[in-house]
Amino acid sequence: MARLLSLSSIAAATALLASHLASAQSLPQVSVTGKATEAVPSLxxxxxxxxxxxxxxxxxxxxxxxxxxxxxxxxxxxxxxxxxxxxxxxxxxxxxxxxxxxxxxxxxxxxxxxxxxxxxxxxxxxxxxxxxxxxxxxxxxxxxxxxxxxxxxxKRPLAEDGTALMLEAIQGGTVQASLDHSQRFGANREFGLRVNVAAARLDPTLRDSKGRSHTLAVATDWRISADTLVEAEVEFNRQSQPSQQGFSLLGDRLPDAKSVDPNLNLNNQPWSLPVVFNNTHASLRVQQKLSGDWRAQAILGIQRLRTDDRLAYAYGCSAANGDYYADRFCPDGSYDLYDFRSENEHRDTTALDISATGPVQLAGMRHDLTVGGLTSQFKSRFQRQAYNYAGTGNIDGSAVTAAQPDLTDENTNRDERSNELYLRDRVDLGAGTTAWLGARYTRLHRESVRTDGGRRTDYSQGVTTPWIALSHAIASDWLVYASWGEGVESEVTPNRARYVNAGQALPALKSRQTEIGLKTGTQRVEGSLTAFDIRRPLWRDIGSCDVDLSCEHRADGYARHRGIEASADLKWSGGGLFASAMRLQARREGSIDASLNGKLPPNVPETTLKAHVRQDLLPGLQAQLGVRYEGSRFATPDNSVSVPAWTVADAGLRYLQNVGNQSWIWRAGVDNLTNRRAWRESPWQYEHSYLYPLAPRTFRTSLEVRL
The missing domain is CATH 2.170.130.10 (TonB-dependent receptor, plug domain)
Known part of the structure; x- marks a missing residue:
């Protein structure tokens, strides 16, 4: 906790500096001009x-x-x-x-x-x-x-007509081009149209990862009257690109990141195929002003995803002197290589949300209420998949194996229906004090079945998640608050013979978060200092799980994440600073297995600092510098292998050139300015430790023309 308090002192100093900057009279007024942009809705x-x-x-x-x-x-x-x-x-x-x-x-x-x-x-x-x-x-x-x-x-149609063209090139061979056009029509400009088109040839510095992507999106609106707005949009996008296979531990040893080529992709077999994503999104939204200050909204959305997921998949080691490592590579750098293919995956989501918002007077106090309901359906459909041993790979990328594409493994289809009712209330208590209330009731039904018809599960559950906060304006631009809320996760035990509770739904596991914070916000300064405490129940298999009815899948202990965050967004004439810091104490607690308690989750840095500063050098020319620091983390749940901290700097230039009625924006940047070699992250996935390196120094440049 002492470490948390040390960051608290730093963050308090940051907040004090922000306060001083906000009140300083010597700062000139910031003036921003440009074409109208769309308002961003509040999540x-x-x-x-x-x-x-x-x-x-x-x-x-x-x-x-x-x-x-x-x-x-x-x-x-x-x-x-x-x-x-x-x-x-x-x-x-x-x-x-x-x-x-x-x-x-x-x-x-x-x-x-x-x-x-x-x-x-x-x-x-x-x-x-x-x-x-x-x-x-x-x-x-x-x-x-x-x-x-x-x-x-x-993006929705803008109030003013405009067109933006962009061309971008990234080191390695990636080239992207896009068009963004917004226009209004009609006698009273009541019809709006927004078209976005983009295409890219993907060729990053990472070898064996060439691909292509394209997007077409059309958004329209119809301002029927001052009280009624109808909006519709549709988006199509496709990406085809081989994915990146991660590195791993070499036995009990963390490989030296400086000796690993960050451009080497272990997904480099002659039979490696791209991952293909085909996506369709669409929505229809109607907003209607009601009597008084009340308004209503209905929005229908659909998502249709089609995926071919394919990878030369590195997992474990069975060639190390007869020993088997399930969660890492062999000490000599070899590993088991699998031919993984799950093609023609379908994931479909349909959702409808209807809500009304407005003020009411109750008990002499003003309440700003929102009441609504959300119904959604999700369906996934899969075919049998290939997950076949293809031979032995090597961390130097030199091994070549034969394809094993036979569809030998079953997949799992899922269906989910969810109906939710929600209420939000903002209560003005007077004297700068406000109460905030929220509640959501969810009734869900979930089913799953393997593609061969086995391991069926089917259950329903109802859950309520409340949230409450109290805020007080301690000055015109300063706010202090405290909040408490719950979240919920729902899971069913896999319907497999090893579990004594196979196919049974677990009790809804509720996470709880408490948060206190201090915030400020003006045209020139936004800042915050926040402390939070989150408790999340964890699931675990209890027992040997090696024969039928040998284990139980149930809640066991919880993850507790406590931390302090500080952030500042400062703006001054000709520049600004966007910075944040977090000190996180994440631990496992309450397990019946005492050896697990006190362990840190893998791939979670305890200290993180990020800052981006921008400053005008000449009229129209702005320099940008970013610095990122992520502290050390662990590669495995038992905390036996630590991954060192790293710091990376990025730099860029932005030049605004006015050409007649056009604005030309030239951008140039370099990521990882010093070509730092380090392990960027150490994800623990599918009971295996993976390592992903920082991308090497990469140059990029672009030109945006606004007409």
């Missing part, structure tokens, strides 16, 4: 500005992402100390940790507020921003991990 569910909300959330605009060369969700790990990698491989879908917990790609992602599956490559081409809500997500989601919620905000 919190409340209409108050972020600085006035009793929670921690991050909103990242498309322009900020463009300046940093971020084109996929995993790239936001550059920006915020509480967000880190969780098995992010080139060519595959993005996976994140927030406050040390894995984001569940099945339940913790949203698109314009509606649930989607993140088990695909999600395009940012037609997104105006990304929102990250940190911590307990029970108020926003029926079932989800306690990491938080990530929301993709779709």
């Amino acid at each position: 919190s569910g409340f209409n108050d500005p972020p600085a006035k909300l009793p929670m921690q959330a991050l909103s990242l605009s498309a322009e900020r992402l463009d300046d940093l060369g971020i084109s996929q969700l995993s790239g936001i790990t550059k920006l915020d100390a509480s967000v880190s990698d969780a098995y992010n491989a080139v060519g595959y879908w993005s996976q994140l940790k927030i406050r040390g917990f894995d984001l569940d790609n099945r339940f913790n992602l949203r698109r314009d507020g509606l649930p989607i599956s993140g088990e695909t490559a999600l395009s940012l081409v037609n997104k105006s921003g990304i929102e990250v809500l940190k911590g307990s997500s029970g108020m926003q989601a029926g079932t989800s991990s306690p990491a938080g919620i990530v929301n993709f905000v779709v």
Whole structure:
């Protein structure tokens, strides 16, 4: 806890500096001009500005992402100390940790507020921003991990007509081009159209990973009257690219990252095939003003995913002097190589949300209420898959094996129906004090069955997740708050003979988060200091699990993540600073196996610092510098192997050139400026320890023309 307090002192000093900057009279006024941009909706569910909300959330605009060369969700790990990698491989879908917990790609992602599956490559081409809500997500989601919620905000037609063209090149051979066009039509400009088109030839510095991607998205709106707005949009995208196979421990030894080629892709067999993601997204939203200050909204969304998942998959070692390592490579650098193919995977999501928002007077106090309901259906359909031993690989990438594509393994189909009722209330208590209330009731039904008809499971469950907060304005631009909330996860024991409770639903496991914070927000300064405590129950197999009826799958102890976060977004004439820090104490507690208690989760750094500064050098020319530090972490759950900390610097230039009525934005950047060699992350996946290196120094450049 002393370590946490040391960061608290640093964060308090940061907040004091932000306060001084906010009140300083010598700072000139910041003036920003440009074409109108779309407003970013709040994932919190409340209409108050972020600085006035009793929670921690991050909103990242498309322009900020463009300046940093971020084109996929995993790239936001550059920006915020509480967000880190969780098995992010080139060519595959993005996976994140927030406050040390894995984001569940099945339940913790949203698109314009509606649930989607993140088990695909999600395009940012037609997104105006990304929102990250940190911590307990029970108020926003029926079932989800306690990491938080990530929301993709779709680009909509703008108030003013405009066109943007962009061309980007990245070292290695990647070339991307895109078009973003917005226009209004009609006698009163009541019809709007937004078209986004992009295509890319993917050729990163990572060898054996060439691919292609393209996106087409169309968004329309119809302003029927001042009270009624109808919006519709559809998006098609496709990505085809071989994915990256991770490295691993060599017996009990962590390989030296300086001796490993970060451009080597172990997925380099002659029979290696690309992972192919075909995605369709669409939505229809109607907003209607009601009597008084009440308004209603209905939004229907669909997602249709088609995936061919394929990999020359490295897993374990059976050639080490007769010993078998299931969770790492052999000491000599060899490993068991499998031909994995799961083709024609279907994941379909349909969701409908209806809500109404407005004020009421109760007991002499103003209540800003939102009441609503969400119904969603998810269906996954798979074929048999190949998961066949193909021979022995080697960490130097020199081994060549024969393909083994026979479909010898069963897969699992899943169906889920969820009906949710929710309520949010903001109560003005007077004297600068506000109470915030939220509750969600979820009734879910889940089924699963293997592709051969075996191992059926079928269960229903009802859960309620409350949230409450109290905030007080201690000054005009300062807010102090405290909050408490629950999240819930639901799981069924696999219907396998080894379990005495096979096929049975576990009691809903509720995570709990307590958070206290201090926030400030002005046009020039936004800052926060937050302390949080999250407890999440854990599942574990109890028993030998080597013969029938030999073990039980049940709750055993919990993960407790306590931490302190500090952040500052400072703006001054000609520049600014966006910085954050987190000190995290993540431990396992309460297990009946005492040897597990006190262990740190793998791939979770205890200390993280991230900062990006920008400063104008000449009229139109801005320099940018980013620094990221992630502390040491462990590669295995038993904490036997530590992975060293690393620091990386990124740099860039941005030049705005006015050519007649056009704006030309030239960008150039270099990631990993010093060509640092280190293990970027050490994910523990499928009971195996993997290692992913930092990408080498990479140059990028782009030109954006706004017409």
